[in-house]
Every structure is written in C-alpha cells, then in structure tokens.
Amino acid sequence: MRNIKLLFVLLATVISFSFTHVNVSLAEGPNDSAPIYHPxxxxxxxxxxxxxHGQTAGQSDWVIDGAFSDxxxxLVAEGYSVEEFRSHSPLTSADLIGYDVFVxxxxxxxxxxxxxNVIASFAEQGGGVFFIADHYNADRNLNRWDSNEIMNGWRRGAxxxxxxxxxxxxxxxxxGVVSSNWLSNEFGVQFRYNALDNTVANQIVSLNESFGITENVNKVSIHAGSTLAITNPEVAKGIVYLPTGLTAVANKWSNSVDQGVYAGGGIDEGPFxxxxxxxxxxxxxxxxxxxxxxxxxxYLNEETGSKKRTYDGxxxxxxxxxxxxxxxxxxxxxxxxxxxxxxxxxxSVTPLLSMELPQNSTEILGEPWRTPNAGYLWYDQSTFxxxxxxxxxxxxxxxxxxxxxxxxLDHSGNPFTVTLKVxxxxxxxxISGLKMQVYLDGGTAISQIQNSNGSWPSSxxxxxxxxxxxxNNGVAQKTITMSLNPSxxxxxxxIRLKDSNGNNLITKAVVLGEVVAEPEExxxxxxxxxxxxxxxxxxPSLGEAFPVKVQIGGLAAGATVMNAQIQIYLxxxxxxxxxxxADKSWPSSYGYFNIGTLTADASGVASKQVMMRLNPAITASQxxxxxxxxxxxxxxxxSIQLR
Incomplete structure (x- = not known):
C-alpha cells in the first residue's frame, strides 16, 4: 500500500507559501533616509x-529597492556597497566623495x-559614471525633456x-539648465534620438577590444531603445551593437516620431x-x-497613483x-x-544625420507628447x-x-488544490476577476482550473x-482545484495570480513531478x-476530492473486473x-458509481484508484x-471515519 499517491492530504510542514503586498510602500521622499546595502x-x-532627477517618474521605478533591485x-553579491542618492538640492562634489561609481x-x-561639471570632474578624478538612457520621447514626467536629451545636454528642437x-x-x-553638447564634449559620445524595437543586440566586441567587459556576454536585450554615436574615438568606443538589416517597417518602435531606424543597424547605427x-x-x-x-x-505612479508595471529585464x-x-x-x-x-x-566617428546636429534639430511633434493630468506638476512633489x-x-x-x-504539483493530469487568502x-x-495559471519557462501555459460545476476547461x-x-475580519479564502497538462x-x-487589470499579484516558482506518497499512517x-x-x-468535508483505492485479489492473471461499484453512505x-x-467532471447526484475496469496482474491482484468527494452539506463524523x-x-x- 506504500505506492498510493495522495493528491490532497499534504503534510503542513512541507506546504509552500508565497506572499505579496500590493502597493504597500509608505510615503517617502528626498528628506527620508535612503536605502544602503552592505555586502x-x-x-x-x-x-x-x-x-x-526624476528616476521614479511615470512608469519608471529605477531605485535599488524597487525595479533596479536585481x-x-x-552588485552586493559582487562585494559592492550600494546606496541611493536622494536630495532636493543640486548634486555637488561633496555628494560623490567616497564613491567609486555613480549610476x-x-x-x-x-x-x-x-x-x-560635478559629474565630469568626478570622472576626471578617477570615478566611474554609468549613464542609462532610453528611446527618444521617453518623457515620463511630461516636462518636454527625455533622458537622451538630458544626458546629451540639449533638447531636440530647443x-x-x-x-x-x-x-x-x-x-x-x-x-541653471544650459544647452550645450555636453556629453559629446566631455565623454566623446552622443545619445541618438532613434527608437528601435523587435531586435536584440548581438554584435559583441571581443574581450581584447572591450577590456574584458563582454566576457560571457553573447547578446543584450533591447525593447524600444536607442543607440549612441561615437563622436571622439580617442576617448570613446562601442562594445555592443545591433545587427545589420534593420528597417523602419520591422524595427522602428511603434510610437517613434521619425523613421526610428537611422542607418539600418550595425556599426553605422551606433553602439547600443x-x-x-x-x-x-x-x-x-x-x-x-x-x-x-x-x-x-x-512606488505608485506619481501622476496617476496607479500601480506600476515593470519587467524582468x-x-x-x-x-x-x-x-x-x-x-x-x-x-x-x-x-x-x-x-x-x-x-x-x-x-570611427559615427556618421550623424543632419537633423541630429543640435542647431539643426527640430521638434517633430508637439511636446509634451500628451497633456498631464489635471493637478499634476512635474516640478512640485506636493501634487504627486x-x-x-x-x-x-x-x-x-x-x-x-x-x-x-x-x-x-502533480504533472500526470491528476487534480491538486491551491489555497488563496486575501x-x-x-x-x-x-472581489472577483482574479485569474491564475501555471506556465513553463518561456510562457507556455500548462494548467486548468476546475469549473464550479465540476467540469474542466477545454484549453x-x-x-x-x-x-x-x-x-467579518476582512479575510477571504478560497481553495482552487487545478490540474496540469499530462504531456x-x-x-x-x-504559478502566477493576476488581477482583472492584468497586474501580477503573485509569481512563484513551483516543482512539477510525481506527488510524494503519504505515510501509511x-x-x-x-x-x-x-x-x-x-x-x-x-x-475533506467541503466537497474537495480525495483518492480511494480498490484492490481485489484471488483472480487469474489478466482477468478483468468491470462491475465494481462503491459508495459512501450514512x-x-x-x-x-x-x-x-473519466473526463474529470462530476455526477449530478450521489450514490453508487462504477469505478471502471480492473485488470489482474501476474499475482492475480487487480487494483484501481479513483477520485471521490462527499456532499459538503453533511456534518456526520462516521x-x-x-x-x-x-x-x-x-x-x-x-464503517469509516469522516473526520
């Protein structure tokens, strides 16, 4: 009897839990202590x-205890101390004392x-600076400046x-903001105003040509991004490029204000x-x-107060x-x-289009790209x-x-239960509209949720x-019966739980396989x-399914029994x-039901396991x-025990 697989009676000590709070960040701002992580x-x-400088504007959440936490x-695992810089005041040289890298x-x-001047001096004196930009018009706080323009030092068309x-x-x-070709003058590069998508940066410079930076790197993701132009090769060098053959039809970001792809990808498009x-x-x-x-x-969106959605990049x-x-x-x-x-x-110097020269640039569409919500002022945090x-x-x-x-989770197609508490x-x-699925790496869905009438979906x-x-305490709980694709x-x-708006509420890793046998006790x-x-x-007393195994001995090898029926009655x-x-649905009444065909093994023993459930209205213990x-x-x- 030790090979019986129980699907629902699991030891409490090995049940897996996953928790999530939604929108629980307390009010924080420049006057609050910033997070610090020590290795x-x-x-x-x-x-x-x-x-x-607005790193949490719009849908961005580029903070070390938010969407830049990975x-x-x-970096902490690599041995670095990692800190966040917060301030109402402009950046000064004193703010960077003691740090090796400024991101x-x-x-x-x-x-x-x-x-x-502070940033340039920090680099000149031995510091490292990492500039992370995005595509043109990624103006998240609707102030007419996007990150590429800010990094470059001048606004397109202005x-x-x-x-x-x-x-x-x-x-x-x-x-105090002054237009200049600052990034190019100081660091020999310029962010371009292109906007590329539907590709991957897979042209990687060799280790010998990248000071080892490209070690173990074969490709890098890009999802609506831009490239750079090398303006001074004596001090600047590209190390990751997009493939050649890119076109505006296939690789232009759908919301790009111009052709999106400037030089067909490759070296002339500039390094990513x-x-x-x-x-x-x-x-x-x-x-x-x-x-x-x-x-x-x-954090929540500073303009709308809605939950942000970022991605595992x-x-x-x-x-x-x-x-x-x-x-x-x-x-x-x-x-x-x-x-x-x-x-x-x-x-070589990256060839620029005439429209990319500061004095020749034009504002192609009106800015900002949409009107801010009433009452929201990007420069006034009291309106956030x-x-x-x-x-x-x-x-x-x-x-x-x-x-x-x-x-x-049993991957043989047998049902199992998960319990959600809110x-x-x-x-x-x-509350309603919550949806759940189990999926493989890559996104293939493999789960079904049993319908309230006992039937199962077709997909x-x-x-x-x-x-x-x-x-009365504000706690809701529900047990959901699921099964996995047996193939x-x-x-x-x-396994992931989403709300009615498609926001991810819980995502957790799960193990698939044969369900561990329950002890005979x-x-x-x-x-x-x-x-x-x-x-x-x-x-189970709430109409949940449980396994029952029937065994018949004394048969001839290969003999079949086709009329075995069982029921539980008060x-x-x-x-x-x-x-x-057999199709995982349930009868509409209670009583005797056939358990299917049993076939005797070489020892003359036939056995079969079925899933049963009890009327949830009963209160008897026997x-x-x-x-x-x-x-x-x-x-x-x-006689059997029910509880």
Missing amino acids: SNPNGKKVLFDNS FAEA IPEAQIPFKATEQ YNNPTLGMSTTEALALT VAISKKLDGKAAFIGDSSPVEDATPK FTADFNGELLVNIINWLATEENYDKFTETSITLD AAGSYGSTVSPPATFMYTLQTPPV ENLQPNQS YGYQDIGALTAD VTATSAS AMQIVENGQYQISLPQAL AGGTSVSQIQN ANIRLRLGSGNNVLTA
Whole structure:
C-alpha cells in the first residue's frame, strides 16, 4: 500500500507559501533616509545610484529597492556597497566623495550646468559614471525633456531655448539648465534620438577590444531603445551593437516620431553600449533601461497613483552579466587617459544625420507628447499621488495575497488544490476577476482550473478563480482545484495570480513531478478477504476530492473486473459520495458509481484508484463504505471515519 499517491492530504510542514503586498510602500521622499546595502564579503568599493532627477517618474521605478533591485543585489553579491542618492538640492562634489561609481538611471529632470561639471570632474578624478538612457520621447514626467536629451545636454528642437514652450513656473524650476553638447564634449559620445524595437543586440566586441567587459556576454536585450554615436574615438568606443538589416517597417518602435531606424543597424547605427575614458576615470553608456529593470516596482505612479508595471529585464539574455562587468570596469583604476594609449582598435566617428546636429534639430511633434493630468506638476512633489516617491501621503491599506501550494504539483493530469487568502478587505467585501495559471519557462501555459460545476476547461491558460468574500475580519479564502497538462515532462514551472487589470499579484516558482506518497499512517484501510479499500484517514468535508483505492485479489492473471461499484453512505442509507468521471467532471447526484475496469496482474491482484468527494452539506463524523460487484452483490461493507 506504500505506492498510493495522495493528491490532497499534504503534510503542513512541507506546504509552500508565497506572499505579496500590493502597493504597500509608505510615503517617502528626498528628506527620508535612503536605502544602503552592505555586502557580506566587501570588495572595498561603493556604488551610488542617483534618485534626484526624476528616476521614479511615470512608469519608471529605477531605485535599488524597487525595479533596479536585481541589479543592486547582483552588485552586493559582487562585494559592492550600494546606496541611493536622494536630495532636493543640486548634486555637488561633496555628494560623490567616497564613491567609486555613480549610476544615473534614465534621468527625467535636466542637470544644471553645475551638476554637469560635478559629474565630469568626478570622472576626471578617477570615478566611474554609468549613464542609462532610453528611446527618444521617453518623457515620463511630461516636462518636454527625455533622458537622451538630458544626458546629451540639449533638447531636440530647443537648443537655443531649453525651456521652450514652458510656463514661467516650469522655466523657473529649470534655473541653471544650459544647452550645450555636453556629453559629446566631455565623454566623446552622443545619445541618438532613434527608437528601435523587435531586435536584440548581438554584435559583441571581443574581450581584447572591450577590456574584458563582454566576457560571457553573447547578446543584450533591447525593447524600444536607442543607440549612441561615437563622436571622439580617442576617448570613446562601442562594445555592443545591433545587427545589420534593420528597417523602419520591422524595427522602428511603434510610437517613434521619425523613421526610428537611422542607418539600418550595425556599426553605422551606433553602439547600443559604449564606454569612455576621461583622464583618471571612466564612463559607460546604454541606450535602454529595459535590460536593467526587474518586475518589482516599489512606488505608485506619481501622476496617476496607479500601480506600476515593470519587467524582468536584468535576468534576460546576458544583461545581468554585462551590467556587472560594466560596474567592475568602471570601479577599477587604470593608468591611462585615453584609448589611444592602449592596444585596442579605435572606432570611427559615427556618421550623424543632419537633423541630429543640435542647431539643426527640430521638434517633430508637439511636446509634451500628451497633456498631464489635471493637478499634476512635474516640478512640485506636493501634487504627486499618494504612495509615489516624493509624496508625503502613504497609500491606503491594500490587499495582501497569500498563495499556498503543494510542494510538488502533480504533472500526470491528476487534480491538486491551491489555497488563496486575501487580507485587508472590508468585512463581507467580495472581489472577483482574479485569474491564475501555471506556465513553463518561456510562457507556455500548462494548467486548468476546475469549473464550479465540476467540469474542466477545454484549453490551458489563465482562468478565473471565481469570487471571494471576506469574513467579518476582512479575510477571504478560497481553495482552487487545478490540474496540469499530462504531456508535460518539465520538472519546474511558475504559478502566477493576476488581477482583472492584468497586474501580477503573485509569481512563484513551483516543482512539477510525481506527488510524494503519504505515510501509511495517514490511510484507513478496510478489507474483507480478497477485497480491500484504502482511503485517507480524514476525508475533506467541503466537497474537495480525495483518492480511494480498490484492490481485489484471488483472480487469474489478466482477468478483468468491470462491475465494481462503491459508495459512501450514512446510517439510514443516505448516499453522500460521488466518483469523478473519466473526463474529470462530476455526477449530478450521489450514490453508487462504477469505478471502471480492473485488470489482474501476474499475482492475480487487480487494483484501481479513483477520485471521490462527499456532499459538503453533511456534518456526520462516521459513515459506511461499500464495495459491490453489480447490484445486490455486496462484497465489502465497513464503517469509516469522516473526520
């Protein structure tokens, strides 16, 4: 009896839980203490991430305890101390003292000229600077400046007037911002205003030509990003490029304001990732935040107050390897001022289009690209939505989701249950629209959720779990019966819960395989001569399914039994059980049901396991189970415990 596989009676000590709070960040802003992470095995180096230039505007959440946390954690594992820079005031040289690398994630508020001088001086004196930009018009706070323009030092179509089109109050917020070709003048590169998509950066410079930065890097993700132009090959070099053969039809980002693809990809499109040497220090550049981000945003959207949605980019392709390699290179001091003093091959100047020259540039579409919501002012944090960075108001208490799953999900097609608990609801509040699925690496859906009538869907994928209603304490709980595609051979997958808007609420890794046998002590076995029935010691009382095994001995090898029927009934004869049909549906009544064909093995023993369930309305603690071979031919009747 030790080979019986129990699907539902699992030891509490091995049940797996996953928790998520939705929108639980407290009010935080520049005046609050910034997060600091210290490594267990320090390498003596410190990395500072900027969060003083709109790094949490719109859907961005580029902070080390938010959607840049995977990047930060990888650096901590490498031995770096990692900190966030917060300030109401402009960046000063004093702010960078003691740090080896300064990371600037997709700035949305322009640098003042004094701040540009601080950054350039930091690099000249031995520091490393990492500029992370994005595609043109990624203006997340709707202030008419996007990260490429901010990094470059000038606004497209407004080189002679950086506050063109702004109100007096907006212009005042940009006091000290001066147009110049700053990035090109200081670091020998310029972010282009192209916008590329539907491709991957797979043209990788060799280790000998990249100072080892491209080690273990075969390709890098790009999802609506830009490239750079090498303007001074003596100090700047590309190390990752897009493939050739790109076209505006196939590879232009759908919202690009111009042709999107400037030179058909390849070398002439400019590097997607570049590096620069500036006297004692260094800089690195990447044209998209997608390879850096992860799917754990911390704050709410500052304009709308809605939950942000970011993506798992850091772990995709070879993005994480490249980013850590870049920081390692930036943090390492080297005794040369320019690439001309090394053995690497110098790049050629990237050919620019006439419209890319600052004085020739034009504002192709009106800016900002849409009108901000009423009341939202990008320069006034008092107008920011509750729960966003910079707001002084914490978001209201929101739901906490807990998902309980078996330690192993049965991949043979047998049903199993998962339990969802939702807390922080109002008493008796109902919620609906939640959907769940199990999927393989790559996204293939492999799960079904049983319908309320006992039937099963005809396909695999996200399926509704039905409504949940809170008790008087604001807690709702529901057990969901699922099954997996029996053709699946994988041993790992993920289970994900989404809300009605498609937001991910819980994502957790799960193990697939044969369900571990329950100890024999958890079974109750009844028998009469050659007839035996095994079933769980305690039977589920809420209509949940449980396994029952029937064994018949004394048969000739290969003999079949086709008329075996079982039922569970109360004292007085009331039937309270059903047997699941072959198609996984359930009968509409309670009583005797055929268990199917049993075939004897070489020892003359035939056995079969079926799934049964009890009428959820019963309250009795004892009942009887009976096996018969056709009507009236009772061969085993025994009393059993229900609870």
